[in-house]
Amino acid sequence: MYAPLLSNRYLRSRVIPLIAVAAVALCVALVIIVVSVMSGFLEMVRQAGRQLNGDVIISYPINGIPGYERLAERLEAMPEVSAVAPLVDGWGLLRMPYPDGDEKAMETVQFWAVEPESFDRVTGFLGTLHWTPVTDGLRRTLGSRDFRRDLEESIGNDELATLVDEAAVLRTMEPDRAGALVPRPGTVLGLHVSKANRRQEDGSVRPVTGHRSGSWWMPRFEVILSTLPPRTNLASPQAENVRLRVVNEFRTGLYMIDETRIIIPLEEGQRIMHLDAQALVDPVTGQPTGLTEPKRATQLLIRAAPGIHADALKPLVEATYDAYREAFIAERNNAAFAPPTRGVGLVVQTWREQQARFIEPVEKERELMRTLFSLIYLVTAGLVLAIFWAIVHEKTRDIGVLRSVGASRAGICWIFLRYGFQIGVLGAIAGLGLGALIVRNINAIHGAMGHPPIWLGVFLGIAAIGSAVIAAWRSRGGALLPLVLGGTVALALGGLAAGVFWVRFVVGGIQIWDPAVYYFSTIPNQLDPVACISTMIGAVIFSVLGAFFPAASAADIDPVRALRYE
Amino acid sequence: MNEPLLEARDLHKTYRLGRVDVPVLHGASLRVVAGEWVAVLGASGSGKSTLLHLLGNLDQPDRGGGTIHFRGRPLDALVRWEGDRYRNRSVGFVFQFYHLLPELTVLENAMLPALVGVTRLRWWRERAAIMRRAQDTLESFGLGHRLRHRPSELSGGERQRVAIARALANSPPVLLADEPTGNLDARTGAGILDLLADRHRAGLTIVMVTHDLTIAARADRVVHLVDGRVDEASASAVS
Ligand SMILES: Nc1ncnc2c1ncn2[C@@H]1O[C@H](COP(=O)(O)OP(=O)(O)OP(=O)(O)O)[C@@H](O)[C@H]1O
Ligand SMILES: [Mg+2]
Numbered sequence: 054m055y056a057p058l059l060s061n062r063y064l065r066s067r068v069i070p071l072i073a074v075a076a077v078a079l080c081v082a083l084v085i086i087v088v089s090v091m092s093g094f095l096e097m098v099r100q101a102g103r104q105l106n107g108d109v110i111i112s113y114p115i116n117g118i119p120g121y122e123r124l125a126e127r128l129e130a131m132p133e134v135s136a137v138a139p140l141v142d143g144w145g146l147l148r149m150p151y152p153d154g155d156e157k158a159m160e161t162v163q164f165w166a167v168e169p170e171s172f173d174r175v176t177g178f179l180g181t182l183h184w185t186p187v188t189d190g191l192r193r194t195l196g197s198r199d200f201r202r203d204l205e206e207s208i209g210n211d212e213l214a215t216l217v218d219e220a221a222v223l224r225t226m227e228p229d230r231a232g233a234l235v236p237r238p239g240t241v242l243g244l245h246v247s248k249a250n251r252r253q254e255d256g257s258v259r260p261v262t263g264h265r266s267g268s269w270w271m272p273r274f275e276v277i278l279s280t281l282p283p284r285t286n287l288a289s290p291q292a293e294n295v296r297l298r299v300v301n302e303f304r305t306g307l308y309m310i311d312e313t314r315i316i317i318p319l320e321e322g323q324r325i326m327h328l329d330a331q332a333l334v335d336p337v338t339g340q341p342t343g344l345t346e347p348k349r350a351t352q353l354l355i356r357a358a359p360g361i362h363a364d365a366l367k368p369l370v371e372a373t374y375d376a377y378r379e380a381f382i383a384e385r386n387n388a389a390f391a392p393p394t395r396g397v398g399l400v401v402q403t404w405r406e407q408q409a410r411f412i413e414p415v416e417k418e419r420e421l422m423r424t425l426f427s428l429i430y431l432v433t434a435g436l437v438l439a440i441f442w443a444i445v446h447e448k449t450r451d452i453g454v455l456r457s458v459g460a461s462r463a464g465i466c467w468i469f470l471r472y473g474f475q476i477g478v479l480g481a482i483a484g485l486g487l488g489a490l491i492v493r494n495i496n497a498i499h500g501a502m503g504h505p506p507i508w509l510g511v512f513l514g515i516a517a518i519g520s521a522v523i524a525a526w527r528s529r530g531g532a533l534l535p536l537v538l539g540g541t542v543a544l545a546l547g548g549l550a551a552g553v554f555w556v557r558f559v560v561g562g563i564q565i566w567d568p569a570v571y572y573f574s575t576i577p578n579q580l581d582p583v584a585c586i587s588t589m590i591g592a593v594i595f596s597v598l599g600a601f602f603p604a605a606s607a608a609d610i611d612p613v614r615a616l617r618y619e
Numbered sequence: 620m621n622e623p624l625l626e627a628r629d630l631h632k633t634y635r636l637g638r639v640d641v642p643v644l645h646g647a648s649l650r651v652v653a654g655e656w657v658a659v660l661g662a663s664g665s666g667k668s669t670l671l672h673l674l675g676n677l678d679q680p681d682r683g684g685g686t687i688h689f690r691g692r693p694l695d696a697l698v699r700w701e702g703d704r705y706r707n708r709s710v711g712f713v714f715q716f717y718h719l720l721p722e723l724t725v726l727e728n729a730m731l732p733a734l735v736g737v738t739r740l741r742w743w744r745e746r747a748a749i750m751r752r753a754q755d756t757l758e759s760f761g762l763g764h765r766l767r768h769r770p771s772e773l774s775g776g777e778r779q780r781v782a783i784a785r786a787l788a789n790s791p792p793v794l795l796a797d798e799p800t801g802n803l804d805a806r807t808g809a810g811i812l813d814l815l816a817d818r819h820r821a822g823l824t825i826v827m828v829t830h831d832l833t834i835a836a837r838a839d840r841v842v843h844l845v846d847g848r849v850d851e852a853s854a855s856a857v858s
Contacts, residue, residue, distance in 0.1 A: 458712070458732040459706040
């Protein structure tokens with residue numbers, strides 16, 4: 054019964070165990086932060102991969118799947134499938150409206166030609182549109198310098214709603230020369246395709262201002278997409294162009310995609326890639342053969358019905374494809390334009406297989422981090438061991454007294470194990486709190502680190518001078534400890550203050566989390582519960598382990614020798 | 620004569636300092652009858668503390684170096700937990716330098732053997748009684764107003780009284796006192812001895828070691844520890 058009393062008392066009546074608690078807390082917080090950010094990052098990569106590509110993808114690059122519409126019908130008829138979206142993808146150069154003058158910038162882009170309605174059903178595309186009417190709900194989430202606030206003022210929510218409507222059909226109506234309204238193909242650009250869209254400090258995007266045209270805000274500008282269709286007469290390859298009106302921009306959060314992808318109407322993609330229905334010409338005679346080659350799509354994105362796992366859906370999709378292919382050949386009695394067999398160029402993949410290139414390295418990296426940071430546990434154990442060794446040594450006489458009044462060896466051992474356990478638990482809880490605080494606010498902290506507020510520098514500077522003055526005052530009698538202590542604090546604060554001013558005025562802000570490197574424009578800020586629990590348990594276990602050796606040596610103290618002390 | 624409560628027969632104790640054997644006790648014997656107050660008088664370094672440690676089972680005699688019997692039972696036959704229990708219930712130690720635990724209050728120090736001796740369950744059931752008893756003892760020692768103080772806030776005499784209260788917490792039949800007044804001035808020391816005398820009159824058996832003749836004179840019987848032996852022949856009834 055004395056063990057709780059003593060371990061609690063030892064914990065409260067001295068500073069060293071608090072240092073141990075703080076050290077354990079720092080270790081725990083460190084691991085929680087690193088693993089949480091990594092896990093969040095991995096989760097974002099996975100989510101994005103699944104969201105943007107559907108659960109299962111049939112792809113046949115360049116040549117495309119002939120007669121995909123009927124395949125899509127068969128797939129949509131499956132109860133395990135909730136939506137199917139055909140698309141044609143390819144690479145091209147996009148002639149941008151900027152800068153002023155005749156020499157316009159060109160951006161390399163990946164175009165996805167889609168039917169907006171089916172594409173939205175599979176990927177939730179319309180939810181990623183950036184320029185939307187500013188509702189009360191949205192306004193609350195917007196930073197004070199978000200460009201959408203300006204738009205609400207300047208063009209109004211009605212015009213923004215029009216932009217959303219036009220994105221939903223990838224079409225806009227414009228007067229032709231005679232003044233009659235005719236449809237024109239529209240495009241939705243990834244938010245970072247336009248290099249005129251600059252990232253703000255608060256993470257929002259604001260277009261820069263051109264000197265003649267006002268702001269280079271993309272909607273309503275015309276862009277020209279040029280590509281070299283691979284399916285062409287190789288003797289004279291000819292570029293295909295399409296003029297597109299920008300109707301909106303989208304932001305998936307996956308920087309790699311927002312920087313390169315544009316969405317255009319499916320017909321336009323089929324046309325410039327030569328995947329539209331074409332009357333076939335006999336290659337020898339040059340005469341029409343009377344046959345028509347069906348329209349093609351290079352990918353079918355398939356969204357599983359709720360509760361259906363991608364891995365379970367994949368073999369069903371494969372079977373459907375095989376059945377479709379057989380029916381196609383049987384009907385036409387001709388294998389000439391038949392869809393290819395699976396495996397040769399045409400593949401059925403789950404989103405995970407398709408994204409493996411991105412996901413696997415991140416998974417490996419996380420495991421590596423986890424392993425490396427497990428070394429922290431040894432640090433924890435070592436710290437507790439060293440601190441406890443000192444405490445046990447200091448408490449030798451008390452241990453002798455306890456033995457003299459009948460405490461057993463196991464009882465003495467238990468005091469210190471309990472003590473280590475308490476330090477581990479307190480440290481783990483404090484570490485969780487600290488880690489949660491930092492992870493939750495990591496974007497704000499990152500922003501502040503890259504662009505620290507000047508008041509912080511001033512504050513730190515004043516605090517540094519203050520602690521120097523206090524240190525000098527306290528050690529005026531010649532005492533050394535306050536001088537050393539205060540001096541150290543003053544130096545540290547002063548260094549931080551200098552760092553703030555250096556970053557602000559010399560470097561002009563730094564960005565550690567570069568979205569171009571980490572795919573995402575914000576740092577994941579969700580705690581990883583598994584990491585939290587395992588780290589906390591690990592810290593407690595290793596604190597107890599660290600306490601074990603000092604505890605055992607305390608139990609072995611010879612009471613007679615211990616009592617001879619004085 | 621009565622059956623001895625505590626009896627040491629032909630004790631040998633040798634310390635090893637590096638390669639050199641330092642014989643401290645060779646052939647020390649002592650019989651203590653229940654209710655007796657025995658003073659062991661000896662020069663510094665004669666082995667008085669060593670003898671007391673052996674009697675209290677804090678240390679063991681050399682292999683084959685004699686036995687100690689408590690109520691007729693040899694201590695070396697006790698298994699480990701019985702040894703712990705013997706120290707907890709059957710004897711109480713008082714040291715020259717008090718040896719109070721600095722983190723605990725006066726009351727907690729005085730309860731320490733009771734705390735050590737009970738399980739958690741019994742503690743919850745009996746804690747009121749245990750605290751009451753320690754408090755009563757402290758109050759009877761004139762420390763009623765000091766219960767929540769830390770030992771560092773007390774004078775030497777007060778500390779030694781707390782140490783005696785601690786030794787008596789489990790009402791052991793025997794008190795082993797190692798120069799209990801060695802660190803105190805004459806008047807304070809006399810106060811402590813009065814306190815022991817009170818307890819002695821109430822039936823407590825006391826073995827007290829000292830090198831001071833006048834202090835030894837307070838006991839019923841004085842024996843001398845010379846050359847590692849207890850010279851029972853020199854024993855003289857002083858009172
Ligand atoms: N652990 C030990 N190792 C070596 N020698 C020891 C040890 N403990 C005691 N001794 C020696 O044994 C002898 C007896 O010591 P003890 O403390 O019993 O004497 P004492 O009579 O109590 O003396 P004092 O009156 O100074 O307290 C001393 O010479 C001491 O140096
Ligand atoms: Mg001594």
